Amino acid sequence: MKGLKAVLQNAEKKVLGVSSEEVKIESYRLKGGEHDSISSLKELDEYEGELLAAGIDPEEKGRSGSFLQQDHSVVFAKSLIPGLEILSTEEAIKKHSWLDEYLWNIVPADKDIYTKEVAERPTQGYFLRAEKGTKITLPLQSCLFISKDRIRQNVHNIVIAEENSELNIITGCTVAHTVSEALHLGISEFYVKKNAKITFTMVHNWSGGVDVRPRSATLIEDNGVFISNYIFMTPVKSLQMYPTAICAGENSRASFQSIIYAHGNTNIDSGSRIVLQGKGSRGEIISRAIATDDARIIAKGDLVGEAENVRGHLECRGLMLSDSSMIESIPELKARRKNIDLSHEAAVGKIAEEEIRYLMARGFTEDEAVGMIIRGFLSIDIKGLPEGLARETKKMFDMTLEKVM
């Protein structure tokens, strides 16, 4: 019986794993992260590798604008297209008195110790806005970059797509290779107005000593569309996030797709939630998670149906590549109306031997076969992206995969 108790306690500890550990915020510094503005992203050539890995093109080719925050300073913010605003959050608050209504509106300031910290001691963040009727298909790039050791980055981001507008964002969070430890707290509030659309493609390119706590939410009005793509391929000390999209408007749509390749000692507790509040709204959550080495992944998904005729689907697939790694897949469906259609599929397993053998029977080596299978497993068709962005996303994905395999 004693043995059983130990097993149970141990199991409980494992389940609590990542999320129960709070980061000691005070151990990271708020000072010493100031930098001068730059007039071109090319000035950061010493960090070119880090920026490229996060999807940032220093030449700004095919971009509608760029934003770059280094540690605590917004060093670059420029829009190349009329109707697109790119500012630091601080500047935006000064410029738009109405912005008050958008700050801490869908992410409550007192949600947890991290939101409280950012509310009390914000260190910038981005403000991105497409004006009414402005459809910007060229992606804008934004980057939150940590270049100083032991820094605490407390950003608050606001993204607004006004009525009938469209905004495509590639955002990269990245860290200089010289940084051994850091903390990134990122609050993001997205507003998709009537008939507007945001696609948000985020690449996390952290390193093994960084703690990351994003807290984000999206509010979608009538016929609005929000598409979030998330790519995680480099190690992190710990990452915990549960972005929520609220489909408040009629026929609004939200989609989360995440690709997670966790290796080393990475600890990830990540999920996506869609609350279907508007009549006829739709939600889709798709995640692919690979755990190897000693990595631990908790992959969650939550679909909440609260209105008539809503439909949601959740798909979590996990692949285990080592015996010392862990994946927990937790799909949840919550229905609060009778006329509702929510579904989920979840599967966790290893690479099937017969798949490897099959590819070897075509003359591929065992390593090549495993590589093809992993690549295939992670390659979800990212729908709804303009062609240029789809190409960029694929490039980013291939590049990171190349690096880790």
Add this chain to the structure above:
Amino acid sequence: MLEIQNLSVEVGGKRILNDLNLHIGEGEVHVLFGANGSGKTTLFLTILGFPGYNVVEGKIDFKGVDITEFNITDRVKLGMGVSFQHPPEIRGVKLGDVVEQLLERRGGGDAKALARKLNLSEEFLSRDLNLGFSGGEVKRSEILQLLAQNPDFFMFDEPDSGVDVENVELLGGITNEMLERDRRPSKRQKSALIISHIGYILNYIKADRAHVLLDGRIACSGMTEEIYNHILNEGFEGCVAKCGKEGVRCEF
């Protein structure tokens, strides 16, 4: 091309093949008949080098090289190509990408043109390998990959099971072409082993020799038509009655 001598194979500690001998010369196509459980698939996977198929006696020479200890990849690189009966579904790996890579290995080629030959659309090339393929699509996809690979020695495991008559005709025609059956016998360089419970495919592929596998050994060998007719008339049991005696291999 392929020379199997005194081959005995165990799977999971159980003897499946027993002192089996088979010689397939250059340019020859052989058919291997046998009832379910006779060891056909074991022989197929042993020639291919699947782990778990333990050669306890004998050896396999391929193109004059003893490949008994080779892994799958090395055997295939030496010029072997196979068509599986039940290939696994591989999510996210596109058929077209595999075909492209196989063609690249030979210095390039047009995947779409090959697909068209098999009545497969461009859209089909973008599908995940074997995921949701119908019986006929599986066979055509396997043949498509073989076309791209262009090996010297082919093995087909039940190439006509689950395929409608129209498709069998199409596959038969293309397979004949792949195996250079349209050339004079002396000009043929491609060899093959076709494993068949007993199927229509033989109406389309002219095989040089046929063998009947019985209890892990080759019980009869001979001209394809004679063996085929014999099995059609008397079943595998007829072969057992005639040739099933201990260690005897009868020639038709």
